[in-house]
Amino acid sequence: MSRGESKGERTRAVILGEALALTSTDGLAGLTIGSLAERTGMSKSGLFAHFGSKEQLQQAVLEEAVEMFTLRVIRPATAQPRGLPRIKALCENWVAWLRDSPLPGGCPMLSASLELDDKPGPLRDYIAASQEKLRAFVSECARRAVIEGHFREDLDPDQFAFEMLGVGFAHSLTRRLLGHPEADRWACTAVSGLIGRSLAPGRTVESISNACAHQTH
Amino acid sequence: MSRGESKGERTRAVILGEALALTSTDGLAGLTIGSLAERTGMSKSGLFAHFGSKEQLQQAVLEEAVEMFTLRVIRPATAQPRGLPRIKALCENWVAWLRDSPLPGGCPMLSASLELDDKPGPLRDYIAASQEKLRAFVSECARRAVIEGHFREDLDPDQFAFEMLGVGFAHSLTRRLLGHPEADRWACTAVSGLIGRSLAPGRTVESISNACAHQTH
């Protein structure tokens, strides 16, 4: 068998994978025990026993989504040197994530954000904390780029993070709802523009990349 | 009585008002006949008869939301002279709309966009068409500003619209989910930055405003 995990852990993982896809297309509200049981070929009660309540199932799904995003976007970026290289890696991973995401219906965290932003509870708290963590991470990356001398000294890292996230949301909506084929290009142009006007005077993206290529992380 | 409308038209309007608030906080999925009947003090069947189906109710709610947005954001902007003044008015109305919206739970069209972006049908079509109309309107405003000589000649109006909408989305999420008090400031800074770097060489916002103040619409 595949691992040292028990049977329960394995099927739980299978369920979560299917639940993630279902949430992606149908939203947290559309994630029902019945439809999930049908997709996994299980009985409602058998599936239900793995989570104890619907809310815990939802929580597990969101945690899975966050972990996926962290693994494919955040973590590879932190492997890059601080400053501009890390920011560049972050943007590239992000775009790649949006383009080749295994989730058919877009980011579950984004739709859940709008779905639950008025419903107090542990789920909302978790989503808000996660999104804030992402925002703070981008902001911290920008702040560090200022320290490294890559970005202008008067740059507001929070402003940078705000505009960066805005591009991400706009990209998702323009691509997924409107279906504009230029969405990718618009997003990339917006990001390079944002980075370009954040650079310290006299700096170019290339000059920094070359300089960083020879230093340790 | 209040108008020449019939009783049915009046109660229908009351229902729609309540439905709009409910959709704003709970999303289109949370808009149920039962809860809406309770809020309006009507019976389920009595309320239902006004719309014929749940989908038609949802459609009516979205149309109401669009009309509200058009009335308070788009229309006053079109009363301004073409070019920068119209764009400025658009931004100001938009911010004011987000700040003093009568809807307690944020824009229903935005949450519906993410809720239905994977569910084909007339509702999705309507939402996509509406959002595209808004995007095209912003783009057209920018294109016109280029013609008027307010914006640089090499400005891409679609790129302008993309970044503008991104600010709107980011603002909504940062404010409503994360509850950042600086959200308003970040959004305003982002918008003025966007407008500032779109201006034709040598132009300032003030110079154009003064010049336009004396011309006819």
Added chain:
DNA sequence: TTGACAAAAGAACGACCGTTCGTTTTAATC
């Protein structure tokens, strides 16, 4: 004021929701 029609209520429908319980099957351990 009466008669015609619109509007609202009431009861019920089948379907699905999340959840519980007792039983049966399956997997892990000795």
Added chain:
DNA sequence: GATTAAAACGAACGGTCGTTCTTTTGTCAA
């Protein structure tokens, strides 16, 4: 291979969903 615990099932619960009837109430014009 037998014992025991974990995992999955099947049936049922009370509730709510959207929807369809029939019946009662209210409106509005002749």
